[in-house]
Amino acid sequence: MTQTPPTVADLLAHPVRFGLTLLAGPGAGRPIEKVTAVSTLPGVVHAAEGSLVVILEPPGSALTGYEADVAIRHAADRGLVALVLTGPVRLPVTSQHLAKRAQVPVLGSETAQDGAELLLRIDRYARGGASDALARAAAAIEAAQNAADAASDDPVAAVLAAAGDALGCTVDLLEYAPTAPNSPGAVVIGDQAVAEVVAGTHDEAAHVALPAVAAVVSRVRQNELNRRFAATMTRAELIVQIALAERAQLPQLSAQAQRAGLPVQQTHVVAWVRVEAAEGAPAGLFQQRQLLAALELAALQALDGRPGMWHVASFSGDLIVVFTDPVAGAHLYGRVRQEMQALLATLAERGDALVTVGMGTPQAGPDGIRQSAAEARVAADSAAVRGRRGTIADTDASGLRRILADLYSSPLSRGLLAELLAPLDALGPERSWIGVVTLSAFLDSQGSPTKTGRALHLHANAVSYRLRWITEALDADLDDPDVRFALQMACRVRLLGA
Structure with a gap:
């Protein structure tokens, strides 16, 4: 398919790639048939009709109106498409009026540029084809990387905007796991695809750049999550150790927890979340690990910002959710159960997991974490055995499960x-x-x-x-x-x- 030659308007639409602004004349103009270069303004007289002429030596701030006027008149007489000055310059007022009357666009750069490099970029763009696609893709990747490295309140948005400016199209982030986890634009956190970068065009440049842009977004997202949940995840690892430790190890682990900011002497309610692949979903070890990591992240995000101190940890294919509160009371159990009901609904919406939640009772101190965790695990396992998967199981009123939990937590x-x-x-x-x-x-x-x-x-x-x-x-x-x-x-x- 024959490609339509670009115009001056197309060059101005890519400020990141070309860095050009309109100094004078119309902002559209005729199609660019050829890109040529001259060393000085007077050399314009030798350019062929239909050419966009790049002046390789940028004029200084002392550009005279006479030089500019003569160059613009020659450009109009020879039917040139536009003149491009490769440095920041203030065009005299008389030259601006002349360019407007002669319908000759005059472009300038906001910063000093290498004239030969600018000529090459414009020429590739005008010619189109594979060389232009690769150049735009390279520009998008570089722009995305630079945006990620720069300080920003919203680095992901900055990366997408920079890549879009370089590609000449919109680049968006769709907040859902892509149907094909290995799609070019998949944003991967750990082993799990959580979102997808998509471009508003399907040309070769976007196809080449999308995987690299998605990788940059993945890195930015991972860094954000690390900063956001690093302390919580560190404390969660200690909670798992406390829940499974022998009583003789509790003083040492409690000291570590205190240093990590976990108030182990307060009251804790543990929910044990059994994770199974939904019917029809892949159920291999790798898929199970991916599923568990995805649900752990989803639980962290769902509970983030909720009142109180929440921790989520993974253990032996299951998740352990712990709520810690300084005030003991019967209301804690109902409060945590309500939050777990909402979390269960959130995780069920994914459609790839069957989640069963067992609730432990409120218990104080590090030994209370062990007791509540054991109760929660017994409740979850009992619900699964009784065919009540996908529900919340409470610690039984008879106390039998609590007795079993206490027996299980005692090595003797x-x-x-x-x-x-x-x-x-x-x-x-x-x-x-x-x-x-x-x-x-x-x-x-x-x-x-x-x-x-x-x-x-x-x-x-x-x-x-x-x-x-x-x-x-x-x-x-x-x-x-x-x-x-x-x-x-x-x-x-x-x-x-x-």
Whole structure:
């Protein structure tokens, strides 16, 4: 397809790329058929018709009206498209009037430019094609990088504006994850595409520049998030350590938390967020990691600015949300639950995750973080086991889950209960897991193979077969109430830890 030759108006529309302003004459003019250069103003007399003439040696501030008038008259007589002065100059008033009458545009530069370089840029632009596309793309990338490095209240907007000026089109940021995460304009934070840079034109220059501009925006966004959430994320890492630590480690971790600005002696409410890929979504390890990172960022942004101190951390494929408040009270639980309900709705809108939230009760001090986290985890796991995924599960009023949580948080209790299941562990990881799951379901079903089979999607005969080798391995009498109770607690704590 034949490209329409540009005009003076097109040059003026790219101030970042050419740095030209209109000194006198019309701002449009005829199409530029040729770009040529002369060393001085009098050399204009030798330029061919239809040319835009670049004066390589910029005149000084003492430009005389006579020189300018003669050059403009020659330009009009020879049918030149425009004259370009390569330095900042004040055109005499008489020359301005003459250029207007002769319909000869006179362009000047706001700053002194290399005449040869300016000539090359204009010539590439006038010729079009691959060389112009590459030049515009290079100019857009350089402008975006410079805008990112400059101090600005809104660096992303500055990057987009600079790139758009260089490309000659609008460049916008669409605040959604692109359908194709590997699209040229994808803005990636960590491993997750969160937005997309798009250009208002589909020419080659935009196609070449978009990936680099998107990379600059990604870097700016990542830096903004690092500055915004660095302290919060550091404290969140300590919260995870406190939630999983032995009691003997709490004094040291509490001291670190205090130095990091986390008031561990206050009251905490923990919500445990189980994250699963939505039905039909990719469920590989890499995709799961990407999903968890995206949800962690979404949760941080959703809770940022909410009243109180909020922290979000990831652990073993799940998220831990902690609210800290100096005032203890029953209202804390309801307040946090309300915020988690809103967060659950926000995360569900994404459509790529199934999120189940377990709520812990308000607890004070570093040991309270451990207790509330254990309660929240038990509640989330219980909801998942009972088929209540995608909901908020409260800590039960009976206190059983809290008892399980306390047992799980105690190394001594875990050790004693693990001894009961040691014979199954001796059979190997896979057989041990089958045994624990089957025994737990059997005891929860009050010793009914039929109900156990329905829970595990097995035939009752298969359940009976499993129970024979399980009881033989454990050498346990399941008719003894104490034995049943101890094994049921051991199985539940084992499944909780899993």
